[in-house]
Amino acid sequence: MIKISNQMNNYLVKDVFTPTKPARITFIDRELINDRLVNALQMPGKQIIVYGHSGSAKTTLLLNKLNQLYEAHITSHCMKGMTFNQIILNAFDQLATYYISERTIASQTAVSTDLAATYLAISSKLKSSETTEHTSKEQRILPPQLTPQFLGRLLGAANCCWIIEDFHKVDNSEKPQLAQLMKVFMDMSDEYDALKIVALGAVDTARQVIEYDPEMRNRVAEIHVDLMSEKEIENIVSKGEEALNISFGEDLKSLIARYSNGLASMCHHICFYMCQAAEINETSDKKLELNKTHFETALNHYVADASDSIRSAFDKALKERRKTKHNHVSLALEALCSFGERGSARTSLLTKIRKKVSNYPENSLKGTLQKLTTDEYGAITRFDQTSGLYSFSDPIYRAFALAHFHKNGHSSGNKNQSNIYDKAAFSEFLEKFAREFARRIQE
Ligand SMILES: Nc1ncnc2c1ncn2[C@@H]1O[C@H](COP(=O)(O)OP(=O)(O)OP(=O)(O)O)[C@@H](O)[C@H]1O
Ligand SMILES: [Mg+2]
Structure with a gap:
């Protein structure tokens, strides 16, 4: 997707300013949180809860760090009314890439061959119960072999981290089981170094997990992601300027930062629309300046979109x-x-x-x-x-x-x-x- 030319990297504006997807090109490290997250990711057995206000940049931070540190990860998105069993099944389904695809079969060890066989057996059992009992994907029953320990083995052998997004949306009645699952994974870390759950959610997420099992307090890293400072937002704009060979000027840059109010997504929106107003679609050959008229047009767009x-x-x-x-x-x-x-x-x-x-x-x-x-x-x-x-x-x-x-x-x-x-x-x-x-x- 990202275009590369001979002289300098040539990027598309939509890959640089990314209001609705995790940032890569303009990614800035969050100094205060970075080390804590990296340490927790590297510590065997440590389970992680990343929490903060919506749009505070949790997912982007985590994905960028996982790409640097982890071989693989899967993500389960929680929705209102989702049960514990559905979350387990969701992770199980995603692991098919590691246990059924040809790519992984080629590099299988004896352990993973054994796991792959059990994986296939459970998978076909699930499929047959879906067809014979006409159950939808949402109503599937957890087969007895698919225990939290077995899921842990599947994830651990694939060196795969499991991200649970929007943990706070799960019904309260299901949360104790998820907290227990984290505990099971901690206990399995002796066997599998990389076995880890990262739960992402709103502000109360950390409290909710610990509440069910106070014993976990020392074994879970609770990482609060604060909204960005104006300086951090300005750094995002600067990275974008460099990638696209454009200039917003110092005054506009600080104005964008001020109006973003700590939300990186707002900054990406304004910059994206400003480029659109200036008819910039990709890295420019010659340095281009953006001005107040572009800013004004961008804000009109933003407000209309947000109405x-x-x-x-x-x-x-x-x-x-x-x-x-x-x-x-x-x-x-x-x-x-x-x-x-x-x-x-x-x-x-x-x-x-x-x-x-x-x-x-x-x-x-x-x-x-x-x-x-x-x-x-x-x-x-x-x-x-x-x-x-x-x-x-x-x-x-x-x-x-x-x-x-x-x-x-x-x-x-x-x-x-x-x-x-x-x-x-x-x-x-x-x-x-x-x-x-x-x-x-x-x-
Ligand atoms: N470190 C960063 N550097 C540059 N841009 C970022 C950074 N973090 C986030 N962004 C941008 O900010 C916006 C929101 O980020 P993200 O989706 O990661 O937040 P979130 O906290 O996971 O939000 P939600 O609670 O809605 O899931 C996205 O447009 C993303 O591109
Ligand atoms: Mg997110």
């Missing part, structure tokens, strides 16, 4: 779930709007709300703020453990909330606010948002 997800996030957050005395979500969001982009501590938010509702209960705010960081509520806000601040998880959400509460006359105590999604109001907001960006560039 559906903004709506959906706000829909989820503001949906009335049950009758309550106060509109808790509106109160919390409106209060958060009155602070800057960095956000606010809970106590300041409470003070703000109490100016409007004098006896507003502290616990209600506590609960609401927690909910607003979850997918069920559109993950509109986030909480930064280091600073103790709550903020909007995307600068666009803040702009939208500002426009919304302004439009509604700052009356979040009033619960009849379902009119905010009318089309005209929304496009007006989008235009205003883009104009606001443009104005800030001129400053």
Whole structure:
């Protein structure tokens, strides 16, 4: 996919700025996390939990490190309602590459020949039960031979690391078994050095695993991936400039970093659209400069693209779930709007709300703020453990909330606010948002 020419590497913009896939060409090491992750990957028996805010760059970091350190890996993506058995079967299916394909049969040892035979036996048993009992893939029953130990042997003999993505989506009832599985793998590390699970997930993932088995505390590396600093984001842009032989200029670069708000994906989006606006598709022969007009066009694109997800996030957050005395979500969001982009501590938010509702209960705010960081509520806000601040998880959400509460006359105590999604109001907001960006560039 990546084009190479004689004089210098020639890259396509879509391979350099990758808003929706793991970065390779612009990959920057995260100094604070890098060593911990590498050490944990190299330590036999150590199981790993990588957690952090959505978009904080977990998958990219892990994949880049695995490519450097591991022979192979498989990835299972968890979904809501997925059972422990389905996750095991998913890993089993993916291991077919190592136990059925011709490539691996050629390099088989006696141990793996034995494993391959059992693999085939289990595999055909699964297939025959699918056809005779008309069960779908989702309903397959785990054959008795497919124990966690056997799965461990399959992975271990193939020197294969198992990534479990979105661990937090698995039902709570299934989590203890996954925690137990990690324990089984730890105990097998004597035999298989490389046997390892890396669970990736939202902020609570680490706590959830340890909670089921406190004994695991010392044997699991819990790695928190923080949002990126502005410097780190600028480094991504610089790598892109070098690969494509273009220049954003120092001012635009820091503006991109500021508006990315710690999210590398936003930075990739803006840079990608800026290149599009400047009609750059690949590495340029002669150095090209990008300017404010390209930036403005890129932001318009970004906002237009994001409009559906903004709506959906706000829909989820503001949906009335049950009758309550106060509109808790509106109160919390409106209060958060009155602070800057960095956000606010809970106590300041409470003070703000109490100016409007004098006896507003502290616990209600506590609960609401927690909910607003979850997918069920559109993950509109986030909480930064280091600073103790709550903020909007995307600068666009803040702009939208500002426009919304302004439009509604700052009356979040009033619960009849379902009119905010009318089309005209929304496009007006989008235009205003883009104009606001443009104005800030001129400053
Ligand atoms: N170290 C990095 N260097 C350059 N770009 C990066 C880096 N890490 C992530 N990105 C970019 O940031 C975006 C989000 O990264 P990624 O998908 O890894 O985050 P995530 O934390 O796994 O997100 P999610 O929680 O949604 O799974 C992608 O566009 C990716 O290309
Ligand atoms: Mg990810």
